[in-house]
Amino acid sequence: EVQVLESGGGLVQPGGSLRLSCAASGFTFNTYAMSWVRQAPGKGLEWVSSISPSGVSSYYADSVKGRFTISRDNSKNTLDLQMNRLRGEDTAVYYCARGRAGTTGTLDNWGQGTLVTVSS
Amino acid sequence: EIVLTQSPATLSLSPGERATLSCGASQSVNSFLAWYQQKPGQAPRLLIYDASNRATGIPARFSGSGSGTDFTLTISSLEPEDFAVYYCQHRSNWPLTFGGGTRVEVK
Numbered sequence: 001e002v003q004v005l006e007s008g009g010g011l012v013q014p015g016g017s018l019r020l021s022c023a024a025s026g027f028t029f030n031t032y033a034m035s036w037v038r039q040a041p042g043k044g045l046e047w048v049s050s051i052s053p054s055g056v057s058s059y060y061a062d063s064v065k066g067r068f069t070i071s072r073d074n075s076k077n078t079l080d081l082q083m084n085r086l087r088g089e090d091t092a093v094y095y096c097a098r099g100r101a102g103t104t105g106t107l108d109n110w111g112q113g114t115l116v117t118v119s120s
Numbered sequence: 121e122i123v124l125t126q127s128p129a130t131l132s133l134s135p136g137e138r139a140t141l142s143c144g145a146s147q148s149v150n151s152f153l154a155w156y157q158q159k160p161g162q163a164p165r166l167l168i169y170d171a172s173n174r175a176t177g178i179p180a181r182f183s184g185s186g187s188g189t190d191f192t193l194t195i196s197s198l199e200p201e202d203f204a205v206y207y208c209q210h211r212s213n214w215p216l217t218f219g220g221g222t223r224v225e226v227k
Binding site: 035044045046047059105106108110111112113 | 154162164169176211215216219
């Protein structure tokens, strides 16, 4: 069974940093692109970042470019999101999602999400 | 950035009725459009990819159509478990974007 499980969320002060992780199982991790998508409380979905199966290519939303870094460890089947210089508007549930085979942008399996709250 | 506009924002229907949801793109996304369902407190679930292909395990009452800038998600006969929020999303280029969502609620 395909599973992705996020961890690392919590309360952080504005300007602070947080690192999210996503543990994947049930599929050949190094052959799938992976993404992070977030959802602010009561709002819609916002794509954050994606990374290619090898990790060579990564993509970011303008709202997080230069502050967030996506990475993966294919030996450990894990996906990370390093979030720096956090702002109140980064408060959201962050979902890890797998790209459908052969694509990056169609997200066919999602984790349950981890909540990040940026507040003083 | 491609903007996706979903309409209506809310659709009030009864079980057994047909639901028609629309998604318009600010420029052509070819057929690179997906639909997701999200229920309260749950993660989104992929329903349709590349405009008209049902994802694994999705019932046949869900269908997608369209290409270019105009897309439709149709639920032929609403089941109680179909009342949820639906999002469209393109993968035509970067950045990926989602529509604002359509809430299908019980009338």
